[in-house]
Amino acid sequence: MRVDIFFKKKAENKKITVLTCYDYTSARILSRSEIDCLLVGDSVAMTMHGCKDTVAATLQMMQFHVQAVSRGAENKFIIADLPFLSYRKSKKSNIEAVQILMQAGAQAIKLEGASGNLKLITHLVESGIPIMGHLGLTPQFVHQFGGYKVQGKTLETAAQIKQDALALQEAGCFSVVLECIPQLLAKEITEMLSIPTIGIGAGPDTDGQVLVWQDFLGLNSELTPKFVKHFLNGEALFQTAIQDFIQAVNNKEFPEHEHCY
Secondary structure, eight states, X not given: OOHHHHHHHHHXXXXXXXXXXXXXXXXXXXXXXXXXXXXEOTTHHHHTTOOSSGGGOOHHHHHHHHHHHHHHOTTSEEEXXXXXXXXXXXXHHHHHHHHHHHHHTOSEEEOOOSTTTHHHHHHHHHTTOOEEEEEESOGGGHHHHTSSOOOOOSHHHHHHHHHHHHHHHHHTOSEEEEESOOHHHHHHHHHHOSSOEEEESSOTTSSEEEEOHHHHTTOOTTOOOTTOOOSSOXXXXXXXXXXXXXXXXXXXXXXXXXXXX
């Protein structure tokens, strides 16, 4: 998967598939699949470190996980999130943050919002960095939104998201994530843009879909946003396997002769 394939798929009306990934083992599994690309999202702060939101993600944390994923999935297109405030400092600091993630193994960078970011995006694109935008429910703004709420429900906010989407396209983004916005709005934006849209909680009409790895596998039964579908009941399978191990050890059925030296 390369940036040009995003445009090719949109032109051919073929869907783009994206899953988040944060570690080497998961990356190895995904490297053997037909998934289009992997997103090392700042959601890693919540899924892998137990933080309450993505604001806790640091540049060092993102670098560590990008390195792990890139080692496990050398054949996949890897997008990395710029974490909270890492791209809202000086131009020098912003570019250094991007350089760290690209040199860690990312082939593209994602950042949230349009306002205040457009000049940076243009500069990065002109410097050879593929940039993915992110609009709608942008988790780094969760405190400003007052929680995880659907965005673009009013005419005014919907118009602003449309305007921001056009601005991101004009700045040079190769695609944009649309998160937790009404289905009709996502459809309108997708038809309006020449760059692909990747939806999460934005309905079926976007050019592609992204899910968090742990949500996709059903590894967190306590977290059930409306837009999430568990494609596997992973938590239950894990619990069954753990109980089987405990029982095998207690019954002296493991290890057996074949497991001994």
